Amino acid sequence: MTTVDDPVAAAERCTPEFRRNPHPVYASLRDTAPVCPMRPPHGIDTYLITRYEDARAALADPRLSKDMYGAMDAYRRIFGDSSVALDDNMLNSDPPKHTRLRRLVSSTFTPRRVDSLRPRIQDIVDTLLDNCATREPVDLLTAFAFPLPIIVICDLLGVPPDERSELQRLSTTVAQTGFSKESKQAQQKAEENLHAYFADLLSRKRSRPGEDLLSALTAAQDENGGLTEQELISTAFLLMFAGHKTTAYLIGNAVHHLLTHPAQLRAVQENPELIGQTVEELVRFEGSVESATFRFATEDVEIAGTRIPKGSLVQIALSSANRDPLKFDSPDELDVTRPANAQSAHLGFGHGIHYCLGAPLARLEVQLALTGLFSRFPRAALADPGREAPWMEVPFPAFRGLAELPVVLKPAVP
Template sequence: MTTVDDPAQAAARCTPEFRRDPYPVYGHLRDHAPVCPLRPPHGLDTFLITRYEDARAALSDPRLSKDMYGAIEAYRRIFGDSSVALDDNMLNSDPPKHTRLRKLVSSAFTPRRVEALRPHVRDVVDRLLDECPTREPVDLLSAFAFPLPIIVICELLGVPPEERAQVQAWSTTVAHTGFGKEAKEAQARAEESLHDFFADLVAHKRGRPSEDLLSALIAAQDENGTLTDQELISTAFLLMFAGHKTTAYLLGNAVYHLLTQPGQLRAVREDPELLGPAVEELLRYDGSVESATFRHATEDLEIAGVRIPRGSLVQIALNSANRDPRKFDEPDRFDVRRPGRPQTAHLGFGHGVHYCLGAPLARLETQLGLTGLFGRFPEVTLADPQWEPPWLEVPFPAFRGLRELPVVLVPPNEETPY
């Protein structure tokens, strides 16, 4: 259990104790410092928002800009010039630019388009489970949770199969970097490699288009000139990066919590109609996107009585907001039968104009992943019942996920050897 003797320091430094269980710290901050000034390792004053109503309002507040590189030089100093080339996309922009970029790709992620992918995603799930070893420990993250979304998003973009492992390795380096000299240099190399890869892929698709999203974006660019080459490359990176890590960690978190709370897993098995609500409850209870990406104040403003000066960085703790007892009854309890409509209330996919474009796909992949896993292996167990989960160690609370998830997959009518 994380102590709350110095909650602001714990949240700012992302200590190992905080990474294991950040929720007591968030609870303390919600009660005593709901808009908390921090000095994280990157050295820039940041305001952390932890209550639900404040978080929801901040996510759609036009005074909190997402155009980090265009408006705040300090952000460039944190993450380096190499990251700018990959961040010229809708995630890091405000309307009207954000509106233009999002419109170009939104048609690929409508619920109807995503639902049409169901048979293909199910096939990918089945193929990956076919390749998983049984009756012996296997890391479910590396064998299943990570490959599933990377295969799907890379196929949507038209990334060749032989390139996917390298693309995933580069993106992992970008996501898990620290603020030290060596970490920044590794991040810069990975970002340059990803930029060059997508630039080459765009050039290839322009000469040899195929039935994929990247070819469609190139066609839209060539048709009306609304997408620059740099925006095209950055958009491809964003879709790949956001389209696999968040879902992979969500799937891992989901399996872990269902295995460690067997009553909830039993309820889903007995009533498959609960699977959709279960995914929403998992997003609320322990979502894979712990905090929204940084925003900065374009003017002096006040939130919950705290003055936020112009130019300040603002971070919105989504997982804290989703555990706010002011919004959810018994928020620290995982309940797949939670009354109400958590899918329309939780902030796991954000809120406002930056609401996650890939939410329908993430939901589909998680639902089919859980259905396939527990349908194929009804007696999935942790490889070690005393296992302590190793949560990601990141320089600020962006992702919430496991580094590994060792389980034993037991086919039906067989007893587990562990």
């Protein structure tokens, strides 16, 4: 592993100022060090990629592996031994394993299945907003943005309603873990409990299959057979975790930025047909996944004139790539009327073989959430518009989301 002599980028990315607004730091790195060596809090030398074209190419570069077993020592140092049991899935694998796992999952996660969820998602949106209407102000994260995707993904997976709150609590513990001994112990316990839960749930699905995704996965087969027990458990965890956490933060970010950009909100309220491209622009402007999950170099790789030695970890800053002025005009401006071809070029859902399988579901949820919220409460406003947005603090930039979103819900004037 190469030694990083100048960890300035990592230091800047761990400050409260950066968490409040990372974009000036990313802009500086794009200009001065587009492939920047750094040492994050986990202590393993890493290269950060910040420009759009470099990021897009890196996301599809087979020399930058996602196979966690190929970088097992580094993986264990960052995430701990207990994470391995939950991470044997398509996100952490390369072809041919990745191809097989994704094919088996995508065969039960089709666009038709996603579109069939539209009435159910609309019903969830309406019910949650009914409950929000009785409170003022209301934290839209806890009352709306988080419940919506957790209900949707648990419905899809077939998780019983009375087991969902504990599942969400455990996944939150995993997502917010830090590097202290106490945090690592809490993470390990949560991961062990999640592993045991999904093993038990999948056993129940085999005995009493239903019309849900996990039941379908237990029966899914291709020419090479089906998913192993470990792959089933890990895939169930991945779908649950990725299916609600990122979407919840994206809904929160979207509401916050529309409320702080009233002209953009008014444009989509007056032109409902803009909702699709509005969501794409919001993902570009402030997506919920700040950096792609780790990759490691299986050989020496040169990007933008910088040599990344074999064995190094690589992190791709999606938030930075999505505001690269070499790709997007006026990238620091939110513009819901931005040409659709420019909006769809964003990397908020990734690129290449690891492009987010759940992107169509996330898009549908955010579209229905925003349409429902601002149709029901067209005069909604931040409860304290002068207060600085409380962005969530994380051990290293992976998610980008608010810690809370207090809003006063105002219906249309009679």
